[in-house]
Amino acid sequence: MNCNVEQSRLSGVITCPTNKSYTHRAIFLASLVNGKSLIKNVLRSRDTNATIEICKSLGAEITEAGSNLKVKGISKFEGEELTVDASNSGTTIRIAAAIASLRDSKTILTGDESLRKRPMKPLLDALEALGAKCSSNDGKPPLEITGKIKGGEISIAGNVSSQFISALFIASPLTEQGATINISSELVSKPYLDATISTMKKFGVDVIVMEQYKKYKIEPQEYKHTTITIPSDFSSVALLLSAAVLVGEELTVKISIGDLAQGDEAIIDILGKLGVDVSLNNNAITVTTPEKLLGGKFDLSNTPDLLPPLAILSLKCGFPLELYNVKHARFKETDRIAILVRELKKLGLDIAEKEDGMILNPPTILKGADLNSEDDHRLFMAFCIAGMYVGGCTISDPESVDVSYPSFVDDMNHVGAKITTK
Numbered sequence: 001m002n003c004n005v006e007q008s009r010l011s012g013v014i015t016c017p018t019n020k021s022y023t024h025r026a027i028f029l030a031s032l033v034n035g036k037s038l039i040k041n042v043l044r045s046r047d048t049n050a051t052i053e054i055c056k057s058l059g060a061e062i063t064e065a066g067s068n069l070k071v072k073g074i075s076k077f078e079g080e081e082l083t084v085d086a087s088n089s090g091t092t093i094r095i096a097a098a099i100a101s102l103r104d105s106k107t108i109l110t111g112d113e114s115l116r117k118r119p120m121k122p123l124l125d126a127l128e129a130l131g132a133k134c135s136s137n138d139g140k141p142p143l144e145i146t147g148k149i150k151g152g153e154i155s156i157a158g159n160v161s162s163q164f165i166s167a168l169f170i171a172s173p174l175t176e177q178g179a180t181i182n183i184s185s186e187l188v189s190k191p192y193l194d195a196t197i198s199t200m201k202k203f204g205v206d207v208i209v210m211e212q213y214k215k216y217k218i219e220p221q222e223y224k225h226t227t228i229t230i231p232s233d234f235s236s237v238a239l240l241l242s243a244a245v246l247v248g249e250e251l252t253v254k255i256s257i258g259d260l261a262q263g264d265e266a267i268i269d270i271l272g273k274l275g276v277d278v279s280l281n282n283n284a285i286t287v288t289t290p291e292k293l294l295g296g297k298f299d300l301s302n303t304p305d306l307l308p309p310l311a312i313l314s315l316k317c318g319f320p321l322e323l324y325n326v327k328h329a330r331f332k333e334t335d336r337i338a339i340l341v342r343e344l345k346k347l348g349l350d351i352a353e354k355e356d357g358m359i360l361n362p363p364t365i366l367k368g369a370d371l372n373s374e375d376d377h378r379l380f381m382a383f384c385i386a387g388m389y390v391g392g393c394t395i396s397d398p399e400s401v402d403v404s405y406p407s408f409v410d411d412m413n414h415v416g417a418k419i420t421t422k
Ligand SMILES: O=C(O)C1=C[C@@H](OP(=O)(O)O)[C@@H](O)[C@H](O)C1
Pocket: 020, 021, 022, 091, 160, 161, 162, 163, 166, 188, 189, 192, 304, 305, 328
């Protein structure tokens, strides 16, 4: 499917959906508790539904109560050979693979076409070093994993995805010996590992930091039942604020924040550096935007999901915008660097692609175009917002938004967007 996007001006209030990363973590961790937990303000989306279904297959009992989930954890990690489907979700397959290695029978983990292209090898090697048997399609899903991991000391590279390390952390307390994990190269997406540690803490498990982002120790421990509330998702906030900057008139983004930190909160600081005045009052964010944004150089190593919303802001920049240190964006649902460069050029932008990012020069003439989002939710949303600024665009694959923000098109149209699906 495609949709048409015409020039639009947005005004009104949008409530941002809740956080995908914390929803995944809370469901997985609650599934590892010998007891009942309550997760409030859960994000329901294609990715988080995949996590729910996998946890149920592994033996957790999960029931819905409005926007909350009640989870009774897995009572035994035994049973028959199992096949599970992580759909489009990297977070799901990586954490589920580590949990599968706690079972003494085989688990086959697969996913959609995009997920079957995503790297898994560093995680599989680490699980083997801890005692599992793993096979894969040349380091990619489908995966076959047979446990049980016993624990021990291992090393894993940190430069492809932090999710491998989050996955190992989550499984480690339930091993016989616990684990000492050495991160052997520069860690990307660091705040997501911190998110894993803080969610584990909420479920009563301690991670010992021996050297931050380099060496951690996790003793054998039990997860404890709890109640946890999921905050708004700052990756989605970033997209909504990029819409506010490009096409907002009086647009307010409503959020809820708790005590669970998110790397993508950096969007507020970055917008400030671009010349946008951002205010937060009573959980409502509004922006005041200059005629032309300032441009600048931004290191996105810790915040790869900010790449699409920031790249489209170059449409309104008076100076070059350089986004760097984000090579790991090439290993997401798509190669986001290559596709952003290829598609945004169609709008008239002059962009230099770099191995680890891109330099977007200020536009001279912009024109509408047919943009292919390659079924990547964050690219679809970013291209839609760009389309509202430029006008006369079609964007492919609107159904991709189910992955993280199912009501995106409806929410946008509700505040004045001219997005029609055909
Ligand atoms: O652990 C998580 O919840 C995530 C970690 C990040 O991935 P990488 O660590 O692969 O960069 C991020 O891009 C992804 O959207 C969610």
